[in-house]
Amino acid sequence: MAIFHLSVKTVSRSTGRSAVAAAAYRTGDTLTNERDGRQHDYANRTGVDGSFIIAPAGGEWANNRSSLWNAAEQIEKRSNSVTAREYVLALPAELDAKDRADLARSFASAVVERYGVAADVALHAPSAGGDDRNYHAHILTTTREVEPDGLGKKTRILDAAKTGGPEIESLRELWAMQCNEALERHQKPARIDHRSYERQGVDEIPTMHLGPTSTTMERRHQNEQEQKDEPYTPRTFKAQENARRCSLNDQVRDMVRDLAVTVREVAAHAIEAKKKGVHGLLNALRVKGKQEAEERVRRAEEARKLEETHRELLRQRAIREARERAVQEAKERMADIAKRVMRLASDAREKFLAEEYPSDPFSRVLKAQDHLLGTAGLDAEEKAVRAQLKVYQEQEKRQKTKRQQAPMQGCGRGGLARSRSRNYS
Incomplete structure (x- = not known):
């Protein structure tokens, strides 16, 4: 089934990254950063299904990838400047390659029209050994508006705390709408929703995103287990947590199915008993069905409360660890700045x-x-x-x-020491 994923990241010099290197890597191209003279050659990279640039009307110069991203690097002067913004989209595997490319182009065009920036789109295929449905796109955009003679003012709406969150939520909703329209247009039954399970009213525990590090570790571990002819068991915390959540979701679904089966059985017995006129049996089955239904509902409620408690503990622990890491890094930064200023x-x-x-x-x-x-x-x-x-x-x-007082240290008890010239005056 189609899945929803849209994340927004930044390319910042404070982390040692550059827009030129990011564009070369995502598009499988060879670009030279004119700011530091470094060449980034990814021409031999596999997994890139295609790439293209969308620029606003009048900004045709931005269709040259090297000119675009070198301009983005050169216009920013600060050491911690954000030189590019990246959107990562999960493309529906139900669509073919052309339809996926058209869908990515539609979203990139909407971003270009909304913010006046240029967008460099790279279409990626699933990686070897991974999920063969993982078609996705990387859309790298400038952080400044594209004008006929170069880059203009900064687009601050995504950076500000008050407007950034609502703006990203609006983009997520737009992407979900575009995907569903494309799936419906090509007569595919799958649909996606940008809202969380909680906002959708779905009583199911969401799984955690593994990310590249955990995914690589899990693939290596799975290959090792297969070579040893041993059953695969998750190794990383995220994978283990996902397996546990999937198991809980399966248990809840089984309980709901069992409850439905019980209700149907009770209803069938009730109908049969009514036909035969056995009112006593009918009443007994009703009581039994009600008790079993109440017991299953009670167990489901206990499981839900237990999961909510565990989920809250995990969230609090993650917040605490993140806060501790932030405080430690802030202390290290303060010590570094203090040393630098004293020198x-x-x-x-x-x-x-x-x-x-x-x-x-x-x-x-x-x-x-x-x-x-x-x-x-x-x-x-x-x-x-x-x-x-x-x-x-x-x-x-x-x-x-x-x-300054050091020259006076030669004075003894008898006063100033006499010089060899004997000029005591």
């Missing part, structure tokens, strides 16, 4: 601190978005760094005072 000359320190902790509210909000702990973390970090710098400056001042 600078005294006249360069304030300039460095002004760049790291801008006083302008807008610039500070942008800086806080890249911080692991947000605005509060940035404020606390600045306070701690300035406190350490103050202590360090006091130590420098004391050392300078000692150096």
Whole structure:
């Protein structure tokens, strides 16, 4: 059956990535980053079914992949700039290659029209040894509007905290609608929904997305088990958790089916008893069916509550671990910045601190978005760094005072030492 997946990511220099390298890898092309002179050659890469660029009217220069992404790199000056945005889409396996390409083109065209950016689309086939239904597309877009003579202003709507979430939700809904229209147009019964099971009212536990790391580990483990002629059992936490959730979903479905069978059996017995006029048997079957139904409902409710409790514990643990990692990384960042500022000359320190902790509210909000702990973390970090710098400056001042007093250390109990020239005056 068709599955829904749409994720939005960014390509940022702060993580050591570049838009040129990302475009070359996803499209299986060879591109040279004119900013640092590095060549990215992925011409021999397999699994790329096709690629194409969609640009706004008047921005035909952006149809050249090298010109487009080198322009995106060169226009950004900051060391932590976001140079591209990526949309990853799961394409319905029920459609053929042409229809999948048309569907990806439709979504990319909608993004280009909505934000005025250029979109570089790469169609990928399922990887060897993986799910043979995993057709997907990578759509790399600029973070600035495309104009006839180059790139223009930034598209901030997806970056802002208030507008980013609703905007991405709108794109997810648009993708689900386009997929369902394509499936219906080609007379395919499958349908997808961008909403969670909870929002759809489906009483089923969703599985976790494995991701590339866990998927690679599971494939390697499965091959090893097959070579040993042993049954495959999940190895990673996510795969084990998915197996457990699938088992719980199967149990719930079995309970629902059993309940339906029991209800049908009771109904059949009731009809037969009514025909024969055995009212006593009919009443007994009703009581028994009601008791069994209530018991099954009770068990289903207990299983649901148990799963909700376990799911909440997992969520709280994940939040706690993420918070601890963020705090640790923030401490390491603070220590690194403190070391860097102490190594600078005294006249360069304030300039460095002004760049790291801008006083302008807008610039500070942008800086806080890249911080692991947000605005509060940035404020606390600045306070701690300035406190350490103050202590360090006091130590420098004391050392300078000692150096200035060093020539006076030759004085003994009898006063100043006499020079060899005997010029005592």
